Amino acid sequence: MSIFSYLLPKKQTSASVAKERLQIIVARERSSRGGPDYLPQLQEELLMVVRKYVPVGQDAVNVQVDRESGCDILELNITLPEDS
Amino acid sequence: MTKIVVVTSGKGGVGKTTTSAALATGLALRGFKTTVIDFDVGLRNLDLIMGCERRVVYDLVNVINGDANIKQALIKDKRVDNLFILPASQTRDKDALTQDGVEKVLNALRDDMQMDYIICDSPAGIEKGALMAAYFADEAVVVTNPEVSSVRDSDRIIGILASKTRHAEQGDGDIPSRLLLTRYSPERVEKGEMLSVQDVQEILAIELLGVIPESQAVLNASNAGSPVVLDTQSDAGQAYADAVARFLGDELPHRFVTLNKKGLFGRLFGG
Ligand SMILES: Nc1ncnc2c1ncn2[C@@H]1O[C@H](COP(=O)(O)OP(=O)(O)O)[C@@H](O)[C@H]1O
Numbered sequence A: 001m002s003i004f005s006y007l008l009p010k011k012q013t014s015a016s017v018a019k020e021r022l023q024i025i026v027a028r029e030r031s032s033r034g035g036p037d038y039l040p041q042l043q044e045e046l047l048m049v050v051r052k053y054v055p056v057g058q059d060a061v062n063v064q065v066d067r068e069s070g071c072d073i074l075e076l077n078i079t080l081p082e083d084s
Numbered sequence B: 001m002t003k004i005v006v007v008t009s010g011k012g013g014v015g016k017t018t019t020s021a022a023l024a025t026g027l028a029l030r031g032f033k034t035t036v037i038d039f040d041v042g043l044r045n046l047d048l049i050m051g052c053e054r055r056v057v058y059d060l061v062n063v064i065n066g067d068a069n070i071k072q073a074l075i076k077d078k079r080v081d082n083l084f085i086l087p088a089s090q091t092r093d094k095d096a097l098t099q100d101g102v103e104k105v106l107n108a109l110r111d112d113m114q115m116d117y118i119i120c121d122s123p124a125g126i127e128k129g130a131l132m133a134a135y136f137a138d139e140a141v142v143v144t145n146p147e148v149s150s151v152r153d154s155d156r157i158i159g160i161l162a163s164k165t166r167h168a169e170q171g172d173g174d175i176p177s178r179l180l181l182t183r184y185s186p187e188r189v190e191k192g193e194m195l196s197v198q199d200v201q202e203i204l205a206i207e208l209l210g211v212i213p214e215s216q217a218v219l220n221a222s223n224a225g226s227p228v229v230l231d232t233q234s235d236a237g238q239a240y241a242d243a244v245a246r247f248l249g250d251e252l253p254h255r256f257v258t259l260n261k262k263g264l265f266g267r268l269f270g271g
């Protein structure tokens, strides 16, 4: 680092962008891990159904299985675009 | 007691074979009877890195199929005592590796050959070959580069190790898995161009076995067919030797992770 980089305002480095992106994707992938094998397929098909009615992005549908004492809960989250 | 160790990563080209060769050689140098197995069926490469490519007669699949026994197939290293190589086959038949077959080979290495360590060099991916290499493991070394796709794939492999090994299936819990961060460049980390060892550790949340710097010595070693850990003068060779020592339980500080600090002049005017 030269003296000039101490004077300039800190801008985000590419490594810190990489770290943030990784933290998000890894957290998401971990949440669907260990769930039933049909989960990714279910998520994919739900996404296609939603897209028949609302234009949503790849990340709009999130399916997750939570284990609570005695039963499994299938949690379904669909994020709609703001102007729909 | 024989310990089976898988060297794995998910992503290809990150340094699994380089690491398998270095780890096996390092363990043998410490006096442990060690075999390193190439599980990359169809893409045999460990033989080249170990410098024994012209001595391959039989391979892993030959032993599985009963065309050869384990003694006939093992290649004894010429430089290091106690070190043996079991090459991958060049068959394109992906079903050549069966779970029963692999178990038979591992049992023979344990019972007939009395190995202390068996190092399984995993192929890339999360398909059959990688699963076979990991299934019987007692311990794992997860090789990762400080780069987004490698870190993500390592996380997936860590998930697989937690559920798809024999120990996990038998309910013995997770096998110990440790991170080996390779191709590390302190300069680029300093400039904010590369994920730091702390970043990667924070994301993957497993114990750190070692950090191997990006080094010309690795290419030199593969050119010569001599595991880089034998190049005791080189940074990568020393980093691998440290990792082997930690693998065996020594506590050593991590070297080659920070930049040699330049003087004031360098800091004022350096890039
Ligand atoms: N620490 C390192 N410094 C420089 N090059 C490296 C280092 N580790 C591995 N490589 C190079 O990266 C490439 C892939 O390594 P390899 O061990 O074959 O990976 P994998 O078995 O995971 O596919 C090889 O060309 C190797 O020489």
Ligand SMILES: [Mg+2]
Pocket: B016, B017, B018, B040, B045, B122, B123
């Ligand atoms: Mg390899």
